[in-house]
Amino acid sequence: MTLRSLIWKELWQRPTPMLTSLLAVTLGVTALVAIQNITVFSERKIAGDMESLGANVLVLPPSITLQDYYAADMHGQTMPEEYVTRLALARMPGVQNLAPKLCVEASVDTIPVTLTGILPRSEFQAKSAWQGIGLITNAVGSDRGCCPTATSLGGDDDPSSLATTRSIQDLGEHELILGADLATQLGAGVGDELNMLGADFQVLSVLPATGTIDDGRVFAHLHTVQRLSESGPVVNVIEIMACCEDAAGSLITDLATELPETRIVTIAQVVETQVAVNGLMSRLSWVFFSILLLVGGASIASVMYANVTERRKEIGTLMALGASRRFVTRMFLGKATLLGVAGGIGGFLVGTVLASVLGPQLLGVSVRPMPGLLAIGIVTATLVAVAASFLPARRAAGLDPCLVFNDT
Amino acid sequence: MYHLNSVTKIYTRRGQTVTALDDTTLEIPDNDFVAVIGPSGSGKTTLLSVLGGMLAPTTGQVLLGGESLYDLPIEDRTALRGTKIGFVFQSFNLIPWLTACENVQIPLVLAGESADRQRTRALEMLDRVGLADRTDHRPAELSQGQQQRVALARTLANDPQVILADEPTGNLDSETREQVMAYLTEFHQDGRTIVMVTHDPATAAYANRTIRLDSGVAKSIGNPKAA
Numbered sequence: 333m334t335l336r337s338l339i340w341k342e343l344w345q346r347p348t349p350m351l352t353s354l355l356a357v358t359l360g361v362t363a364l365v366a367i368q369n370i371t372v373f374s375e376r377k378i379a380g381d382m383e384s385l386g387a388n389v390l391v392l393p394p395s396i397t398l399q400d401y402y403a404a405d406m407h408g409q410t411m412p413e414e415y416v417t418r419l420a421l422a423r424m425p426g427v428q429n430l431a432p433k434l435c436v437e438a439s440v441d442t443i444p445v446t447l448t449g450i451l452p453r454s455e456f457q458a459k460s461a462w463q464g465i466g467l468i469t470n471a472v473g474s475d476r477g478c479c480p481t482a483t484s485l486g487g488d489d490d491p492s493s494l495a496t497t498r499s500i501q502d503l504g505e506h507e508l509i510l511g512a513d514l515a516t517q518l519g520a521g522v523g524d525e526l527n528m529l530g531a532d533f534q535v536l537s538v539l540p541a542t543g544t545i546d547d548g549r550v551f552a553h554l555h556t557v558q559r560l561s562e563s564g565p566v567v568n569v570i571e572i573m574a575c576c577e578d579a580a581g582s583l584i585t586d587l588a589t590e591l592p593e594t595r596i597v598t599i600a601q602v603v604e605t606q607v608a609v610n611g612l613m614s615r616l617s618w619v620f621f622s623i624l625l626l627v628g629g630a631s632i633a634s635v636m637y638a639n640v641t642e643r644r645k646e647i648g649t650l651m652a653l654g655a656s657r658r659f660v661t662r663m664f665l666g667k668a669t670l671l672g673v674a675g676g677i678g679g680f681l682v683g684t685v686l687a688s689v690l691g692p693q694l695l696g697v698s699v700r701p702m703p704g705l706l707a708i709g710i711v712t713a714t715l716v717a718v719a720a721s722f723l724p725a726r727r728a729a730g731l732d733p734c735l736v737f738n739d740t
Numbered sequence: 741m742y743h744l745n746s747v748t749k750i751y752t753r754r755g756q757t758v759t760a761l762d763d764t765t766l767e768i769p770d771n772d773f774v775a776v777i778g779p780s781g782s783g784k785t786t787l788l789s790v791l792g793g794m795l796a797p798t799t800g801q802v803l804l805g806g807e808s809l810y811d812l813p814i815e816d817r818t819a820l821r822g823t824k825i826g827f828v829f830q831s832f833n834l835i836p837w838l839t840a841c842e843n844v845q846i847p848l849v850l851a852g853e854s855a856d857r858q859r860t861r862a863l864e865m866l867d868r869v870g871l872a873d874r875t876d877h878r879p880a881e882l883s884q885g886q887q888q889r890v891a892l893a894r895t896l897a898n899d900p901q902v903i904l905a906d907e908p909t910g911n912l913d914s915e916t917r918e919q920v921m922a923y924l925t926e927f928h929q930d931g932r933t934i935v936m937v938t939h940d941p942a943t944a945a946y947a948n949r950t951i952r953l954d955s956g957v958a959k960s961i962g963n964p965k966a967a
Contacts, residue, residue: 333845333858345837649833652794653894654822654850656815733794736833737785737906 335659339666349638350667353631354675357717360624361679361709362686365702367617369687371610373699378610389572389598391415391587396595405435405448406545410566413554415591416451419570422590426583429453429573434554436561438528440518446549447528449557449567452503500551508533509551512541528552529560625712629720632671636664636724643728644735651733660729668721672714679713680706741902741933742768742791747800749786749956760786761797762956768935770901773928775947776937783956784937788904791935792825793817804902822850826895828924828936830907832887834879840866840890841875847898865893869923885916892923903927905936909943921946 343350393409416432434449503509508528510520515538520526524535533552541547558565574583587596640647647660684701691699744766751758760783768774776784789795790802793809794817802809804824809817826847827833834843844862853861866875869889879887888908895903905924909917917940925946928934938944952961 333842333849333855335849338849341837341842645833646835649829649835650846650850651818652792652821652827652833653847654818654898656818658815659850733792734785734789736827736829737788 335662335666339663339670342663343667343670346639346642349635350671353628353635353717354671354678356624356628356631357671357675357713358628358678358682360621360628361676361713362683363624364617364621365680365683365705365709366686366690367613367620368705369684369699369702370691370695370697371613371617372702373687373691373697374695375610377695377697389574389583389587389596391419391570391572391591392595392597393568394593394595396597405433405568406446407568410434410563410568411594413558413565413567415594416567416570418590419572419587422586424583424586424590426574427572431571431573432554432567433569433571434557434561434563434567436529436557436563438550440526440528440550443518445514445528447557447561448549448551449554450500450503450551451554452500454502503536503551503553505553505556506531506533507536507552509536510538511547511549511551512539513547514550526550531556531560621712625716628675628713629716632668632717633720633724636668636721637727640664640724640728640731644731647728647731648733648736651731652736657729660731661725664721664725664728665718668717668725669714672717673710675717676706676710676713680709683709741770741772741805742766742935743801743803744790745801745803747790747797747802749783749790749795750798759956761790761958764800764956764958766951766958768933771928771931771933773925773934773946773948774936775944775950776935776953777939777941777944777950778953782953784953785906786956787953787958788906788935788937791902792827792904793821822847823898824901826898826900826903828888828891828895828903828905828908830910832879832884832891832911834887834890834894836879839876839878840871840882840886840893843879843890844893844897847894851898861897862893865896866890868896869893883916884911885913885919888912888916888920889923892920892927896927900932902933902935905934907938908936909938909940917943 391411393407393411396407396409413432416430419427419430432451436447436449438445438447500509508526510518515521515535518526520535520538522535522537526533526535528550539546554567557563572587584596584598647655650660651657680701683705684699687699691697744764747761747764747766748759749761751760762783764787776787778784786795790797793802793804793812796810804820809820812820834840835846838846841859841862844865845858848858848861863872863875866872869892871886871889871893874882874886874890877886879890882890888911903924908924909920912920921943924934924936934947936943936947944950950961952959
């Protein structure tokens with residue numbers, strides 16, 4: 333028999349009050365783990381969504397109201413292509429890529445199509461004025477938040493990268509790229525010749541299905557589209573790939589200052605809102621955690637005091653038999669430690685299960701266990717339980733062993 | 741073994757001063773068997789507490805084996821109690837949630853003995869008090885006499901030199917009382933010193949000599965056995 337087995341046996345001798353205290357501690361850790369878990373994975377999902385979205389800031393003509401992010405260029409209003417140059421020269425922090433677009437109606441074999449002019453990255457690189465800037469050639473994406481990485485930005489020369497990165501490395505004047513649905517509709521594939529707006533084009537690539545309006549588009553070189561549609565050097569939209577931290581911060585202000593005659597539409601507001609909600613949830617989880625742990629601590633202290641009173645004779649007997657004050661203190665603090673560890677582990681398990689169930693249902697977020705929260709839960713719950721038991725333990729250790737006798 | 745030199749213990753309770761031991765000088769040699777008798781409130785339990793190193797006297801000195809008990813730090817006194825002194829209580833003071841064997845193991849746990857040694861020694865002691873078949877019973881599953889025998893086994897677990905017994909037969913019927921006193925006599929015959937507080941003259945008669953405490957004053961009243 334050891335001190336540990338003594339604690340364990342005593343704990344199970346009087347389980348009800350201890351289980352009540354344990355419940356409060358467990359609930360505190362559960363609240364923390366569940367909310368933190370959902371918050372963290374929600375943030376990761378947002379970051380992932382932002383990255384997969386590609387561009388997260390749109391520069392539009394001032395009268396445009398954005399209804400569909402993927403149809404931002406299909407409003408018929410234009411603005412000078414020169415804005416792209418101004419943005420590039422401004423070298424704003426957080427801007428990773430620029431993708432100007434011009435959208436016109438056309439037809440292929442009497443089938444109406446949406447022809448979208450895009451500017452390949454090679455076009456930027458060819459402009460001597462921009463080469464010094466290194467905007468596209470030296471993508472400086474980082475791994476923080478939803479900021480696209482250098483790899484995700486520019487390393488892929490595959491034309492189908494347009495579907496995910498919203499830009500393409502090379503595109504000839506008489507080449508085009510078909511959206512997945514349109515390619516099926518036209519029965520066209522890579523290498524096929526198509527005629528649009530009186531010019532012949534060769535299909536360079538067919539994009540993978542994206543589930544967006546892009547699946548029904550045909551993409552060609554911006555300047556070719558401008559020339560064939562006789563619309564001049566204009567664009568409908570400039571898509572900007574920006575680090576979402578910057579998009580949620582000063583970038584929008586900078587953009588508005590640089591291009592006051594445009595409308596800057598960003599999902600930064602969405603990011604801001606979601607980040608704010610996540611931050612609130614995160615802070616609330618700590619508040620719940622603190623409150624419930626305080627309640628748990630108070631409950632443990634109360635139960636421990638009652639336990640000391642109830643066990644006075646028992647403690648006195650142990651002291652008469654040679655138990656030191658240190659032994660008695662350790663007996664109570666050991667019990668508190670056990671409760672704290674159990675509350676921490678229990679709270680982590682319940683919280684993780686709760687997050688796994690509620691995450692997908694409430695926020696569409698899949699969560700996985702976060703071992704860091706286990707450590708936080710165990711350490712904090714144990715500290716609270718031990719702190720709450722400290723005074724009762726001292727009281728027990730200070731009992732007069734003479735109380736074991738019948739009278740004095 | 742024990743030497744009490746002008747020991748006085750004064751309590752102050754609710755503004756009233758009570759002299760529990762009044763300038764008591766007492767010699768208890770090795771292998772003595774002393775019965776302490778006296779009316780309620782005469783200071784018997786105070787004497788036992790002082791002898792057990794649990795209650796410092798107001799004045800005077802208590803020597804155990806030539807060492808001044810209350811000049812030792814409290815932790816040393818506690819350790820001394822665990823190795824040299826055994827207690828027998830009127831209400832047995834068994835831990836209700838432990839089995840008989842585990843109760844006997846307690847002094848050995850406190851002494852830091854290994855689990856194997858604890859169990860072996862506990863079973864040996866329970867066998868000695870005739871409870872080899874009750875080792876896994878909890879106190880509530882034992883009779884009063886059996887509980888006191890478990891307590892006696894616990895007392896012996898650390899092989900103490902001194903046994904301090906507080907009304908060891910107070911809660912027992914006459915038959916069980918004789919059984920318990922027979923064990924205590926046996927422990928005395930093993931060479932141990934026994935100081936026993938009792939109200940019962942028949943129980944006191946098992947001792948070598950009797951000390952009567954009256955208002956904190958100790959008076960030796962001879963040897964009942966001799967009488």
